[in-house]
Amino acid sequence: MADAATVPDPERAPRGRALRDAVREIGLPRILIAFFLLVLFGVGFATHMDLAGLATDSLLRIARNGILVLALLPAVQGGVGLNFGLPLGIICGLVGCVITLDLGLGGWLGLALSTLAGVVLAVPAGIGYGWLLNRTRGQEMMVGTYVGFAAVSGMSIFWVVAPFHNPQLVWAIAGQGLRTTLTVTGVWDRQLDSLGAFTVGGVGIPTGSLAMFALACALVGIFFRTRAGLTITAARSNPRFARAAGISDERTRIQATTLSTVLAAVGIVVYCQSFGFVQLYTAPLYMAFPAVACLLIGGGAVDRATLTHVIVGTVLFQSILTVALPVTSQVVRGDFSETARLIIQNGMILYALTRRSER
Amino acid sequence: MITSRPGGTPGARRLRDALAGSAVPLLFALLCVFGILVAHIGPGFLLRELLARLARNAVLVTSLLIPILAGLGLNFGIVLGAMAGQIAAILVTYWHIGGIAGFALACAIAAPLAVLFGIGTGALFNRSKGREMVTGLIAAFFANGLYQLLLLFAVGSLIPWHDKSMLLPQGFGLRNTVDLWGIQYALDDLIKVSVPVEGSAVRIPLVTIVFIALVCAFNLFFQRTRLGQELRAMGQDPHVAATAGIRVDRNRMIATVLSTLFAAWGQLFFLQNLGTLNTYSSHTDTGTFSVAALMVSGATVSRATVAQALVGTLLFHTLFVVSPLAGKALAGNAQIGEYFRVFVAYAVIAVALVLHAWQTGRKRR
Numbered sequence: 001m002a003d004a005a006t007v008p009d010p011e012r013a014p015r016g017r018a019l020r021d022a023v024r025e026i027g028l029p030r031i032l033i034a035f036f037l038l039v040l041f042g043v044g045f046a047t048h049m050d051l052a053g054l055a056t057d058s059l060l061r062i063a064r065n066g067i068l069v070l071a072l073l074p075a076v077q078g079g080v081g082l083n084f085g086l087p088l089g090i091i092c093g094l095v096g097c098v099i100t101l102d103l104g105l106g107g108w109l110g111l112a113l114s115t116l117a118g119v120v121l122a123v124p125a126g127i128g129y130g131w132l133l134n135r136t137r138g139q140e141m142m143v144g145t146y147v148g149f150a151a152v153s154g155m156s157i158f159w160v161v162a163p164f165h166n167p168q169l170v171w172a173i174a175g176q177g178l179r180t181t182l183t184v185t186g187v188w189d190r191q192l193d194s195l196g197a198f199t200v201g202g203v204g205i206p207t208g209s210l211a212m213f214a215l216a217c218a219l220v221g222i223f224f225r226t227r228a229g230l231t232i233t234a235a236r237s238n239p240r241f242a243r244a245a246g247i248s249d250e251r252t253r254i255q256a257t258t259l260s261t262v263l264a265a266v267g268i269v270v271y272c273q274s275f276g277f278v279q280l281y282t283a284p285l286y287m288a289f290p291a292v293a294c295l296l297i298g299g300g301a302v303d304r305a306t307l308t309h310v311i312v313g314t315v316l317f318q319s320i321l322t323v324a325l326p327v328t329s330q331v332v333r334g335d336f337s338e339t340a341r342l343i344i345q346n347g348m349i350l351y352a353l354t355r356r357s358e359r
Numbered sequence: 360m361i362t363s364r365p366g367g368t369p370g371a372r373r374l375r376d377a378l379a380g381s382a383v384p385l386l387f388a389l390l391c392v393f394g395i396l397v398a399h400i401g402p403g404f405l406l407r408e409l410l411a412r413l414a415r416n417a418v419l420v421t422s423l424l425i426p427i428l429a430g431l432g433l434n435f436g437i438v439l440g441a442m443a444g445q446i447a448a449i450l451v452t453y454w455h456i457g458g459i460a461g462f463a464l465a466c467a468i469a470a471p472l473a474v475l476f477g478i479g480t481g482a483l484f485n486r487s488k489g490r491e492m493v494t495g496l497i498a499a500f501f502a503n504g505l506y507q508l509l510l511l512f513a514v515g516s517l518i519p520w521h522d523k524s525m526l527l528p529q530g531f532g533l534r535n536t537v538d539l540w541g542i543q544y545a546l547d548d549l550i551k552v553s554v555p556v557e558g559s560a561v562r563i564p565l566v567t568i569v570f571i572a573l574v575c576a577f578n579l580f581f582q583r584t585r586l587g588q589e590l591r592a593m594g595q596d597p598h599v600a601a602t603a604g605i606r607v608d609r610n611r612m613i614a615t616v617l618s619t620l621f622a623a624w625g626q627l628f629f630l631q632n633l634g635t636l637n638t639y640s641s642h643t644d645t646g647t648f649s650v651a652a653l654m655v656s657g658a659t660v661s662r663a664t665v666a667q668a669l670v671g672t673l674l675f676h677t678l679f680v681v682s683p684l685a686g687k688a689l690a691g692n693a694q695i696g697e698y699f700r701v702f703v704a705y706a707v708i709a710v711a712l713v714l715h716a717w718q719t720g721r722k723r724r
Binding site: 084132135136137138139141142143145146147149150152153154156157160161177289332333336338339340341342343345346347349350353354355 | 483486487489490492493494496497498500501503504505507508511512529531690692694695698699701702704705706708709712713715716717719720
């Protein structure tokens with residue numbers, strides 16, 4: 001069976017095969033999604049919409065969500081699968097944000113300290129989570145999902161009782177309990193986005209956040225070329241061989257999970273400064289799912305993902321999410337974008353889960 | 360040297376095993392009793408709430424049993440069954456068919472829909488062996504998108520809908536709530552029974568309880584049938600079952616369809632007691648809360664009994680009633696209690712999943 005596919009047949013070189021191979025190479029879902037995006041932009045163009053505005057918003061959202069998608073990469077590389085436990089790291093980042101907001105630290109200092117605090121919290125959280133995932137092999141995705149859900153709902157109690165007293169943050173009447181959304185206006189709102197931002201042909205470029213995303217991608221890329229990173233990948237692809245070489249895949253899986261959790265903490269801080277709000281309580285509950293969908297739309301799989309998948313997926317999916325609402329509202333009345341997001345996002349995850357392993 | 364190891368004699372070991380097996384429900388019962396005492400909840404209120412909640416949720420929780428028997432784990436795909444039930448409830452309300460006839464018709468309409476959805480879910484499960492649970496969870500989210508597409512956009516625009524009062528002001532799409540005036544208490548009050556407790560009457564949904572008993576009896580009977588035995592064999596070891604000539608894929612499909620079907624009816628039981636349908640959100644928590652209720656009883660991902668389903672429903676919903684009141688009494692904030700019960704629901708499932716994966720992993724090694 002494998003021979004037929006690999007041995008070229010010079011007699012009847014079928015023209016269709018080249019096309020089929022190309023489709024297989026890029027992946028049918030990615031082609032469909034890209035086509036859908038093109039159609040959306042086409043409709044936008046035909047109905048004389050503000051295309052530059054749409055592009056600006058798309059870029060903003062790509063920069064905003066990029067690191068959260070990137071956070072999934074180490075987990076896949078480490079053999080843990082799709083990290084649905086992303087909210088764990090997100091919560092660490094949120095706690096970091098709340099701490100600096102409570103202290104009233106603004107600007108670069110506040111943003112840097114939020115990130116630092118988030119990372120400091122995410123390291124032990126990630127190690128513990130990695131340890132748990134080592135003991136629940138084969139069910140990492142399910143365990144991750146529900147550990148994430150439990151963490152988010154448990155933290156809801158923390159947000160109510162936590163000893164924060166800054167009147168900007170707590171409910172005005174009760175004097176206790178953090179509000180559901182904290183605004184960062186005038187504190188570190190758009191701190192990264194506006195760094196070196198410029199406009200080209202009406203399209204605003206959030207240089208700082210994009211650069212941050214690029215930097216994070218580069219760092220992760222470099223890390224996976226270092227000895228430590230290669231060890232993680234090696235242990236994933238062949239645990240027995242790795243063990244013979246003196247590498248414990250339990251250790252590398254914990255490292256991968258921790259890196260994923262830390263990146264999620266950094267990612268949410270970048271997200272919050274761009275979004276302008278810190279959303280607490282149930283807001284992080286479902287944040288892993290769009291990120292996972294991004295990675296999969298980019299061409300990643302449960303057991304294989306690259307930086308290209310992260311970037312392509314984020315660009316495609318976030319652009320669709322941005323463009324879908326204003327464009328479809330021209331054609332269909334009502335907010336169609338949320339429904340479309342549910343279908344595309346979860347359809348994509350379902351496709352990846354039910355795809356028969358190619359090996 | 361004197362070593363006092365626990366469980367030295369067989370009798371003591373058996374006692375210890377029994378205690379370990381029921382540690383989770385005991386802990387929950389203690390938590391509930393503590394909450395009841397703290398919040399000063401009277402027996403009348405508690406009885407009324409618990410009877411209503413048992414009648415609402417028991418069938419939904421039992422719908423999880425057959426997939427567990429078949430080794431499919433926790434079927435988070437029962438949300439699709441709940442959607443089938445809701446579509447049927449909306450239709451009978453639209454046709455103005457009320458009473459027990461409306462309820463029976465709703466059950467009849469829900470059945471083919473649920474079978475269809477069950478076949479779809481079953482096909483997905485057969486393509487994703489080893490990760491059925493996460494597939495079921497995501498399938499529920501995906502189906503929610505299609506459900507919204509149907510009810511929020513197609514109804515009133517592509518699908519003609521004459522009852523304008525059910526539609527949103529924009530002229531298409533169903534309203535966020537549907538008043539199920541026709542089928543409310545259709546089953547519960549078919550034979551009206553009430554018992555006075557502390558001076559106020561407590562309604563007893565007698566017929567509903569009879570139907571719940573029938574569903575339980577069916578589950579017990581089913582385990583003794585040939586198909587039930589085959590499912591049990593598959594649950595223990597699918598490879599051995601396949602070599603023994605059991606058609607594993609087909610049986611997994613049947614188990615999923617049955618579960619989805621019972622979930623559809625279960626959701627109708629739920630709705631007829633509640634009387635209002637939150638069109639776009641009534642089904643979203645069905646999976647989580649049903650699974651959590653089952654897990655509270657000490658059931659596991661690979662083993663659950665009818666009795667556990669009933670005990671779990673009672674315990675979990677006691678906590679649900681008690682938790683906000685206890686939160687108010689303890690911390691002066693009902694919100695904390697509400698967050699707490701949601702946390703408990705998720706945490707119980709997380710712990711059950713961890714224990715399951717832990718044990719299967721140890722067995723493999």
